[in-house]
Amino acid sequence: MKFFLGVQAKFILLTSLCIFLFAGFWGYLIIKREGKLYTEDTINQARIIAEISGVIFTNALVYKELGLVEDVGLTDYLDYYVSDMMQKDKRIVYLIVLDPKGRVLSHSNIKEYGKVYTDPVTKRALEATEILVQYVKDANGNEMVDVAAPLRISTKNWGVCRIGFSLKQVKEGIASLRNEMISMISIMLLGSLIVIGIAGKAFATPLVRLAKVMDQITEKGDLEIQVPELKPRNDEIGKLQASFTWMIKRLREANRERMRTMDLMCQTEKMATVGNLAAGVAHEINNPLGGVILCFKNLIESDMDEETRKIHIEVINSGLLKIQKTVKELLDFARKTPMAKVPSSVNSILDESIRLVDCMLAKRNIKIIKDFYVDMPTVLVDPGKIEQVIINIIINAVHAMGENGTLFISTAVEDDMCVISIKDTGPGIDPKILSRIFDPFFTTKEPGKGTGLGLAVCKAIIEQHGGRIEVESEKGAGARFIIKLPIRGTEKA
Incomplete structure (x- = not known):
């Protein structure tokens, strides 16, 4: 069965689809832009924290080198600062202080003390001369940024400070924004559907009425069907209504003329057929007519008893009835009937x-x-x-x-x-x-x-x-x- 979709449904479907695509694309751009800004803002905050931490760690290492701070005091100071930063900002996954050879001087995880890191991220961090941002993943596969701040003064290098900054809040913020956009687009689409449905009905109603009339004409072949009164309109649909009414009127006139011509052709051909039947009809009439004439002649010229007279009269009556029937059948056939x-x-x-x-x-x-x-x-x-x-x-x-x-x-x-x-x-x-x-x-x-x-x-x-x-x-x-x-x-x- 062929699937049918009306004009009103098509109008609503196409308009809604356009609105949905536009709103979806617009929402996608907003989410993309806001996500980018949110990520950049988070990275900038991480850079600032790394830069401040780098200055603090550099000063502490300078004091140690000048003999103003002992090794134990330096370690305690670094650990205290690391612990304090981890508590203040939950976005920080780890905070590491490394010497120029990659050995851990301080770490948010006490188990990492004294280890030497040789991984590519650490190598790039140790080689950096300015703040370096690298995208990495934690043990669970979650994306994060590693911000490295060199611990340098001029050409003097004391190592590097690395801060692992989680992007989880960024992802959650983007997801929340996405949900809000979906809700907003859904509400907007629902409202649009209501408005479009009302507009579509007003637009399609006259077309639907015209289509129903055309269906009735197509199914029944009746051009005399009553065309419903339609409200006058000063637009393309109004022109279509007027053209349709004019077309039906002309088709009716043409159909009536065709029927008159067809009736004339039928009657003409019927008369020609009657002519072809004439010989047979003449034979049908001539046989009983001969018997009728003979009986009349006998009745007039011969003396006969009452019984014989009755027989002759019955033969005459039978013959005349047969002639009447034959003529009636021929007339019925030739008669013009609707x-x-x-x-x-x-x-x-x-x-x-x-x-x-x-x-x-x-x-x-x-x-x-x-x-x-x-x-x-x-x-x-x-x-x-x-x-x-x-x-x-x-x-x-x-x-x-x-x-x-x-x-x-x-x-x-x-x-x-x-x-x-x-x-x-x-x-x-x-x-x-x-x-x-x-x-x-x-x-x-x-x-x-x-x-x-x-x-x-x-x-x-x-x-x-x-x-x-x-x-x-x-x-x-x-x-x-x-x-x-x-x-x-x-x-x-």
Whole structure:
């Protein structure tokens, strides 16, 4: 099943998507910028702490070298400062004082005293002549910065002070900002959806109404359907409404004209068919008429008893009734009637059509072989119109076969369609003209012997019933006309 998305839904979806993408990109830039500023601010604070600590440690080492401080006093002083800094700023992961060879003079972890560090971070720190910032990871894999402050005065080098500064608060701050941005964008998107939904409904409502009318016209084929009144608008939708109304009006006029033309074509072709039936009808009338005339002559000229007189009168009455019935059937067939679809038996329509041309078939010694589907459901058709189609095809087949032919007529059910097949044993249709036989005014008969409307009218009638008509033929092997009509309901015919 094909997925359908209305104009209103598309408008809301696309607009919301644009707002979401814009807000998301805007939020991403803000988070990126704020995260960068937050990180830079933290690193600057670490640099300041490292620089101050470096000055303090350098002074202490100078005092020791001048003999103003003993080794024990220096160690205690360094440890005290390290411990104090660790307590004041929880962002500091470690604080290390190293001599020029990388030996630990003081450390926030007492177990590290006296060790010599030779790792790349320490080497770069010892080689630095100014504050050096390096990104490293702790034992748990968390990112942090290592800020190294050289303990130097001019060319004199006492080592380096390294401070490990955690970026955990930075990450938490960025995460908090991200959550706030997501909440803000969600609220903004929800509000936008409400506003867009209201605007989308106002925008799409007239289009939806027009689409419903078009669907009804497409499904039912009814151009006379009432178009709903729409509010006048001075925009593109207003122009569309006006154009749509004008188009429906023109289509109605064109359809009415087409129907009038089709009715005229049907009636013209029906009269031509009546002409073809005239010989058979004359035979149907002439036989009982001869008997009626003979009986009248006997009644007038002969003396007869009452019983014989009654018999003659009954023969006259029977003959006249038969003539009346034949004339009535011909008039009913020729009469112009509007389309009136009723549940009908296709098999019965075929039998009635065959009966109307029976004299023509008998005169040319043409046999009919019927193969009707017994449990044929009823179809919603105009019996008179379908009868006209059947008779037209049979007459064409008779003309094609000449004399001593055979006509095969069958019915079947295929894919919820009633299928009527009429096949003759004539010479067939030339493949070159096969695609044109349903064209109006196309005929292979001599001038004056055909209107060229017969099969065109047949095609139009079948299509008016929602069906289709096809032809199969091979030259020298006859022609087969196939009529397919949609089955309405499941009632047995």
